[in-house]
Amino acid sequence: MFGPRPAFSGGIALPRREPRPGELAIRQMPFAPSLYLPLRQHAGSPAVAVVREGDEVVRGQLLADADVEKSVPLHAPATGRVLSIIEQPDPAGGTVAVIHLAPFPGDTQEYPGGPGCDPETASAASLLAGIRAAGIVGLGGEARPTHARLRLPPGQRVGMLVLNGIESEPVFSRVPAILREHAVDVLMGVRCLLKASGAGRAVLAVEQHDADTAQSLLAAAPAGLPLALRVLPARYPQGAEELLLRVISRAPRRGSGGPVEDGALCFDLATVAELGQLLASGRCMTDQLVTLAGGALLDPGNYRIPLGTPLRFALEHAGLRPDPARVLLGGPMRGQALASLDRSITKDTTGFVALDRNEAGMPEPPMPCIRCGECVAVCPVQLHPAQLGLLARKEELKAMHEEYHLDHCIECGCCAYVCPSRIPLLQLFRAAKAQWRRRQPAVAREDAA
Amino acid sequence: MTHAPQSLRLAAAPHLHGGNAVRRLTLHTVVALLPATVFAVALFGLAALATLVVAILSCILAERLCAPRSTLGDGSALLTGLLLGLSLPPALPLWMVAVGGAVAMLVGKRLFGGLGGLVFHPALVGRVFLQAAFPVAMAQGWLAPFASGRASQLPGTSLAAPFMAPEAAYDGLSGATPLATARLGDGATPLADLWMGTVAGSVGETSAVLLLLGGLYLVAVRAADWRIPTALLASVAVLSGALHEFDPTRYPGVLAALGSGGLMLGAWFLATDSTSSPMTRKGAWIYGLAIGALVVLIRQFSGQPEGVMYALLLGSALTPHIDRWTRPRPLRSRGAR
Numbered sequence: 031m032f033g034p035r036p037a038f039s040g041g042i043a044l045p046r047r048e049p050r051p052g053e054l055a056i057r058q059m060p061f062a063p064s065l066y067l068p069l070r071q072h073a074g075s076p077a078v079a080v081v082r083e084g085d086e087v088v089r090g091q092l093l094a095d096a097d098v099e100k101s102v103p104l105h106a107p108a109t110g111r112v113l114s115i116i117e118q119p120d121p122a123g124g125t126v127a128v129i130h131l132a133p134f135p136g137d138t139q140e141y142p143g144g145p146g147c148d149p150e151t152a153s154a155a156s157l158l159a160g161i162r163a164a165g166i167v168g169l170g171g172e173a174r175p176t177h178a179r180l181r182l183p184p185g186q187r188v189g190m191l192v193l194n195g196i197e198s199e200p201v202f203s204r205v206p207a208i209l210r211e212h213a214v215d216v217l218m219g220v221r222c223l224l225k226a227s228g229a230g231r232a233v234l235a236v237e238q239h240d241a242d243t244a245q246s247l248l249a250a251a252p253a254g255l256p257l258a259l260r261v262l263p264a265r266y267p268q269g270a271e272e273l274l275l276r277v278i279s280r281a282p283r284r285g286s287g288g289p290v291e292d293g294a295l296c297f298d299l300a301t302v303a304e305l306g307q308l309l310a311s312g313r314c315m316t317d318q319l320v321t322l323a324g325g326a327l328l329d330p331g332n333y334r335i336p337l338g339t340p341l342r343f344a345l346e347h348a349g350l351r352p353d354p355a356r357v358l359l360g361g362p363m364r365g366q367a368l369a370s371l372d373r374s375i376t377k378d379t380t381g382f383v384a385l386d387r388n389e390a391g392m393p394e395p396p397m398p399c400i401r402c403g404e405c406v407a408v409c410p411v412q413l414h415p416a417q418l419g420l421l422a423r424k425e426e427l428k429a430m431h432e433e434y435h436l437d438h439c440i441e442c443g444c445c446a447y448v449c450p451s452r453i454p455l456l457q458l459f460r461a462a463k464a465q466w467r468r469r470q471p472a473v474a475r476e477d478a479a
Numbered sequence: 480m481t482h483a484p485q486s487l488r489l490a491a492a493p494h495l496h497g498g499n500a501v502r503r504l505t506l507h508t509v510v511a512l513l514p515a516t517v518f519a520v521a522l523f524g525l526a527a528l529a530t531l532v533v534a535i536l537s538c539i540l541a542e543r544l545c546a547p548r549s550t551l552g553d554g555s556a557l558l559t560g561l562l563l564g565l566s567l568p569p570a571l572p573l574w575m576v577a578v579g580g581a582v583a584m585l586v587g588k589r590l591f592g593g594l595g596g597l598v599f600h601p602a603l604v605g606r607v608f609l610q611a612a613f614p615v616a617m618a619q620g621w622l623a624p625f626a627s628g629r630a631s632q633l634p635g636t637s638l639a640a641p642f643m644a645p646e647a648a649y650d651g652l653s654g655a656t657p658l659a660t661a662r663l664g665d666g667a668t669p670l671a672d673l674w675m676g677t678v679a680g681s682v683g684e685t686s687a688v689l690l691l692l693g694g695l696y697l698v699a700v701r702a703a704d705w706r707i708p709t710a711l712l713a714s715v716a717v718l719s720g721a722l723h724e725f726d727p728t729r730y731p732g733v734l735a736a737l738g739s740g741g742l743m744l745g746a747w748f749l750a751t752d753s754t755s756s757p758m759t760r761k762g763a764w765i766y767g768l769a770i771g772a773l774v775v776l777i778r779q780f781s782g783q784p785e786g787v788m789y790a791l792l793l794g795s796a797l798t799p800h801i802d803r804w805t806r807p808r809p810l811r812s813r814g815a816r
Contacts, residue, residue: 038810042497276810355488362494369489385494393490397501397553398595403704403758404499411810416758435809443493450499451595457491 038273040410042444044266044363046200046239053331054207056319059347061108061133065338068120069094069127071377072167072175075101076126085112089141090314093129102165102175105314107336108133121373131338144312149221157226157309164308165315165377168301173378176301180226188229189293192278193220193302195236195244196262196269199361202321202381204300205236207332209243212303213250219306220257227295231256233278234299237264266363267442271296273410300380318375320344326354326384335375342371345384355390358383363443364456397451405445405455411438415445415455422458427466436463501594505554507702508748511693512561512683515744518676519683523569523622524629526637527682533573534564537580545589555594559583562602562748565683566741566788567609568620572639575613579605599795600752607788621656621679656680657739658784673738680740687738694747703751706763711746712737714771722779730779741787742774755795762798762805769801770794 070076077094081087087106095103110133120126133139147160162177182188193216195205208216220232234257236244241261248259260278268274275294300319308315317336324330328349335344342350345357358365359373362383405415414434421430430436436459445455519527538560542551550556563583567576583605591597610617620636622629656679657668672678676686684690698705719736722729731739750756750770757766770790777786 044495272810356490356494357487358492358494360492362492364492365494366492367489367494369487371487383494390488390490390494391496394500398593400501400504400595400753401756401758402504402753403760403763406758406807407760409807412807413809414758414807438809447493447495448497448499450501450504452496452500454491456493 038268038277038410040408040412040444041265041267041273041442042408042447043264044200046264048239049203049206049331054203054210056207056211056332056334059333059335059339059344061136061139061336062339062343063132064113064340065107065110065131065133065336066340066374067093067104067107067129067131067338068118068374068376069104069129070120070122071104071337072102072173077101077104079115079127079129081112081115081129083112083114086110087112087131089139090143090316099181100175100178102162102167102177103314104337105165105316106131107316107338109139110134129338133336141313141316146310146312147222149218149225149309152225154226154228157222160309161222161226161305164305164313166301166305166308167377168298176297176305179295179297180223182227187293188227188295189231190278190295191220191223191227191229191232192275192294192296193232193234193299194269194271194274194296195234195240195299196274197237198267198269198380199363199365200264200266201323201361201383203323204319204321204332204380206240206243208299208303208319209236209240209247212307213247215303215306215310216247216299217251217255217257217306218310219302219304220255222305222309223297223302224256229295231258233258233260235260235262235274235278237262237268239264267410267440267444270410270440270442272440315377318377318379320375320379321381322348322384323381324354324358324384325386325389326351326357337375337377339375340371341368341373341375341382344375345371345382350384351386353387354384355387356385358385362389363447364441394452396453399451399453402450404448404450408444408448410442410444411440413439415459418462419445419453419455419458422462425462425465427462427469430462431466436466439463501553501555504702504753505558507700508558508697509554509561511697511702512565512748514689514693515683515686516561516565518686518689519565519569522624522676522685523682524626525631525633526569526622526629529573529633529637530567530569530571530576530682531561531564533576534567534580535560537577538563538584541581541584542588545585546593550594553594555588556584559588559601559605562600562744563605565744566602566606566681568617569622569682570634570636571609571613571616571620572641573637574639574641575609575616578612579609582608595754597754598798599792600749600755603749603788603791603795607792610788623679624677624685656784657735658778668735668739670734670738673735681744684741684744687743690743690747694743697747697751703747704753704756704760704763706760707750707756707767708746710764710767711750711771711774712742712767714768715742715774718772718775719779722775736775736778740778740785745770745774745787745791749791750794755798757798757801757805759802759805759807762801765801765805766794766798769797 075096077096079094081093089106089109091106093104093106110131113130113132115127115129117125118128158177166176167173168176197205244259251257275296317334320335321332322330357368359368399416409415418430418434439459443456538556542556560580583601587601587604657673668678674687678685697703715736716733720733723732773790773793774786777783777789
């Protein structure tokens with residue numbers, strides 16, 4: 031209550047469980063007998079397979095690629111045989127081609143990599159090409175190809191890089207693990223990103239509980255690296271890019287343009303570490319750092335999981351109890367409850383939570399809004415969730431968007447978390463946004479993209 | 480890949496909840512009112528007890544009979560009945576109390592659409608109806624504090640049959656409230672009596688100290704917004720202090736103004752009702768300041784000895800406007816506008 035003031039109003043103090051030391055360590059997950067690789071693992075156009083059924087592939091070999099601007103290549107996460115390439119339902123809607131790969135036994139899985147790259151001598155253009163060729167996409171949720179974010183419209187410059195070392199939800203523990211085990215990679219990633227973007231300096235933002243670890247990472251930085259540390263009091267959801275940039279710059283942002291206009295570009299810490307590691311070793315992205323959490327797991331923690339690993343295999347490896355109540359893609363605040371475990375680890379997954387009966391609790395029926403205003407007080411982007419909730423019930427989509435700015439909602443779930451009437455505000459807003467998008471003519475959608 | 484476990488359930492995010500609940504809010508409010516309630520029964524005896532019981536029962540009965548589905552579980556009917564009972568004169572005929580309870584729930588709550596739909600606090604609606612319908616009984620229902628025989632017998636007025644002329648309360652035991660005394664120019668009540676509550680007055684409005692304690696509890700457990708009572712009491716203190724400074728013989732001092740009438744009950748327990756108060760924090764300040772100003776205005780410059788009830792109603796009528804003035808502006812569009 032008397033700690034340093036958060037730099038944005040609203041938000042909530044979420045209970046945070048101190049991770050046990052064993053959970054923090056990053057553990058390598060073995061290869062599953064079958065890997066399923068959907069060809070859309072990033073925002074933008076899906077990739078097209080360049081291998082055929084029956085082909086034998088080597089770990090790190092190119093499996094699929096697509097248009098240079100909006101897509102990234104996909105590489106074989108393991109040496110093995112392509113069993114099939116078939117169209118399957120995409121969890122995000124529609125269908126997507128999925129490569130079914132059967133890895134060979136573990137002793138054949140050597141991955142030597144290629145020539146590393148040196149940010150001191152490489153040009154910005156060659157770094158961008160290298161980032162794309164390694165198949166890197168933003169790891170903090172949206173999965174936009176990283177090279178596309180770095181390529182600015184003509185006439186724009188990036189002044190500052192922000193390394194987002196704030197967990198999207200407190201249940202995840204990737205940040206301390208990366209700071210501890212991938213300090214060298216983070217520093218390498220920073221150097222590459224500074225060169226590729228032309229930014230003059232970088233700021234690493236972490237919350238209070240990771241301050242010490244981040245401090246020791248900074249101490250290991252080479253002299254002259256323009257990297258500063260910014261420690262923030264823990265408060266959900268300041269890891270959201272929109273809020274973090276605001277907190278870091280401490281200045282009100284003008285207009286509703288993207289982060290680039292402000293001269294600051296935000297990257298997830300895991301992306302930076304991945305990028306540093308891959309560019310230095312000349313390898314490509316073949317696995318993903320994922321937190322598996324929740325009371326239904328005997329052995330929760332941070333795992334490095336080969337891309338395409340079936341979720342069921344991953345959870346069972348982490349000691350999934352026989353009867354989980356709910357499995358979430360993402361954290362408990364914004365994560366989506368999965369109807370089935372038939373999906374695989376992709377480049378855009380950061381964590382899963384398997385809730386046991388206790389944690390899942392019993393759903394309580396919503397009551398009428400009593401206008402207490404708690405949701406208004408916690409909304410970090412200063413919307414009016416109560417009014418939006420009433421409008422949602424009446425399906426007043428136009429008023430919700432044009433008068434009450436629902437499009438600014440970052441879907442953090444704070445409003446529903448504090449609601450004494452248990453009104454499912456986040457769900458109402460997500461549904462209303464989707465419905466509104468469908469109603470917009472296709473041209474407007476193109477402009478927005 | 481095999482099939483998902485049979486038990487995998489779907490639910491919408493967030494999958495965590497802070498634990499706040501309507502039921503929790505009302506029950507905390509009831510608990511916060513307990514000290515004042517117990518004191519009221521000690522002070523006015525059976526009359527107070529009967530008034531409270533009848534008020535609560537009539538509210539619960541009205542809710543049970545007329546709500547489309549049973550909504551008693553949220554505790555709001557219990558709370559409304561308790562607040563109504565606490566705000567009535569102790570010797571008011573019990574049938575009037577019952578009518579007040581029914582009006583509170585049916586007109587104050589049900590007609591406006593039930594929980595969350597209200598514009599005015601239902602307990603206030605019940606009380607203002609009684610004030611308008613039975614002004615004489617309301618003006619004569621006062622009892623002297625610690626009257627002898629209060630524990631064993633009900634005053635005659637309490638048991639009066641509907642629409643019959645009531646008998647006198649206890650002979651010579653009815654008392655005048657401090658605000659009425661001050662208005663009549665009969666001198667000021669000692670401040671200690673006023674704050675401790677050993678004076679004539681409504682059932683649960685007399686003890687400012689116990690109500691203040693209850694209010695602080697309410698704020699401490701975050702069941703009420705502290706901004707509203709703070710603004711309201713500050714506004715009353717400043718305005719009545721200024722008036723007292725201007726003419727000490729005509730206007731009571733700050734402590735007398737804060738400790739008398741229904742101010743404490745109103746400020747901590749009625750004004751903080753979430754539904755009839757504004758939703759934003761800025762709005763809460765405006766709301767409290769406005770009600771405080773109205774209280775002083777009505778007390779000192781109208782024909783009424785007590786103005787808290789009307790001030791609260793007028794304040795609630797302002798709520799939609801305050802909400803419109805203080806509507807939050809989205810983060811991203813700031814500065815651009």
